[in-house]
Amino acid sequence: GAGVSQSPSNKVTEKGKDVELRCDPISGHTALYWYRQSLGQGLEFLIYFQGNSAPDKSGLPSDRFSAERTGGSVSTLTIQRTQQEDSAVYLCASSLADGGVTEAFFGQGTRLTVV
Amino acid sequence: AQSVAQPEDQVNVAEGNPLTVKCTYSVSGNPYLFWYVQYPNRGLQFLLKYITGDNLVKGSYGFEAEFNKSQTSFHLKKPSALVSDSALYFCAVRDSGSARQLTFGSGTQLTVLP
Numbered sequence: 001g002a003g004v005s006q007s008p009s010n011k012v013t014e015k016g017k018d019v020e021l022r023c024d025p026i027s028g029h030t031a032l033y034w035y036r037q038s039l040g041q042g043l044e045f046l047i048y049f050q051g052n053s054a055p056d057k058s059g060l061p062s063d064r065f066s067a068e069r070t071g072g073s074v075s076t077l078t079i080q081r082t083q084q085e086d087s088a089v090y091l092c093a094s095s096l097a098d099g100g101v102t103e104a105f106f107g108q109g110t111r112l113t114v115v
Numbered sequence: 116a117q118s119v120a121q122p123e124d125q126v127n128v129a130e131g132n133p134l135t136v137k138c139t140y141s142v143s144g145n146p147y148l149f150w151y152v153q154y155p156n157r158g159l160q161f162l163l164k165y166i167t168g169d170n171l172v173k174g175s176y177g178f179e180a181e182f183n184k185s186q187t188s189f190h191l192k193k194p195s196a197l198v199s200d201s202a203l204y205f206c207a208v209r210d211s212g213s214a215r216q217l218t219f220g221s222g223t224q225l226t227v228l229p
Contacts, residue, residue, distance in 0.1 A: 004158075033217060042221035043159075043205065056216060091158065093217075100147050100209045101166045104217055106159040 002026075004107035006092050012113045013082055021077040021110045025094030032075050033093045033104060034067060043091065049075065051097060082114045117142045117210045121220035128196050129228050136191040136204050136223045144212030148189040150180055153203040153222075162204075165189060176200070196227045 005024040013019050025032050034046040045059035049069045060066070064082075069075040079086055089111050093104040118141045128134045140146055147166055151159040163174025170182040180191045189206060206220040 035219070043219040045216055045218065048216050058216075093159075100211060100213075101164075103149055103161045103164055105161070106151075108158045 004092055004094050004105050006090075006107035006110050008110060009108060010111045010113075012115060015084060015114055016081055018078065018080045019082055019112065021079075021090050021092075021112070023075045023077070023092030023094075023107060025073065025075070025092070026105055028096070029094035029105075030072060030097040031095045031104070032069060033095075034075070034077050035091045035093070036088045037091055037109070038088045046077070046090075079112075082112075084114045087112055087114045117208055117216070117218050119206050119208050119218055119220035121204075121206055121223045123223050124221070125224045125226070127226045127228060130198055131195050134193050134196040134200070134225065134227070136206075136225060138189045138191065138206030138220060139187050140189060140206070140208045141187065142208055142210040142212075144210045146187075146189075147209040147211055148180075148182060149207040149209075149217070150174065150178070150189075150191050151205045151207065151219075153205065155202075159205065162191070198227045198229050201225055201227045 007022045030051045032049040035043040037043050047067045048056040064080045067077045089109040091109045093106045095104040096102040120139045149164045150162040153159050162178050163172050165172050165182045173179045178193050182189050204223050207217050209217050
């Protein structure tokens with residue numbers, strides 16, 4: 001597609017349920033990032049995928065969070081046993097694998113509300 | 116470790132006046148620096164970047180930024196602000212040595228007053 005696509009755009013879930021957030025990066029972009037943005041706050045890094053390399057999971061806040069990237073393209077961020085503090089906008093971005101000189105392109109985000 | 120600081124949570128400027136949004140960074144190698152803008156209920160849009168070369172870089176919507184290695188700064192500027200420039204601005208850095216994670220600052224809310 002023309003840009004980074006994220007789905008769903010909005011998700012309301014009950015506390016304790018699991019959720020899956022999807023990111024479809026720009027075709028040909030081998031680098032993929034997940035960030036979390038709480039209301040009025042900055043971007044918190046979660047996880048980074050680069051080609052077939054092991055992902056950088058250093059930003060995942062707890063073991064309830066996990067992410068995978070299938071076939072080097074689509075990525076799914078899974079949050080198990082959701083808590084109210086997980087409520088935020090989850091942003092996905094992708095970029096070319098060119099040594100980091102290319103900017104990352106962001107999707108519109110998934111707004112997660114845990115009630 | 117790499118980090119970015121945006122010391123001002125909020126910047127207010129009158130329409131037609133010049134604006135500056137401040138950013139300082141810390142990396143162990145050479146920095147790749149980026150500015151993004153976020154309008155309400157929208158994703159982040161890329162404005163401009165510094166990779167190497169001329170310290171003054173020009174980007175979208177009339178914005179520019181100046182890279183200052185000695186002060187480890189990359190301030191965003193515009194000669195004449197518009198009301199439509201009101202948005203949340205983020206500075207970001209990558210370490211050229213690792214070229215991995217893109218680290219963002221906490222953001223600065225710019226309000227241009229008519």
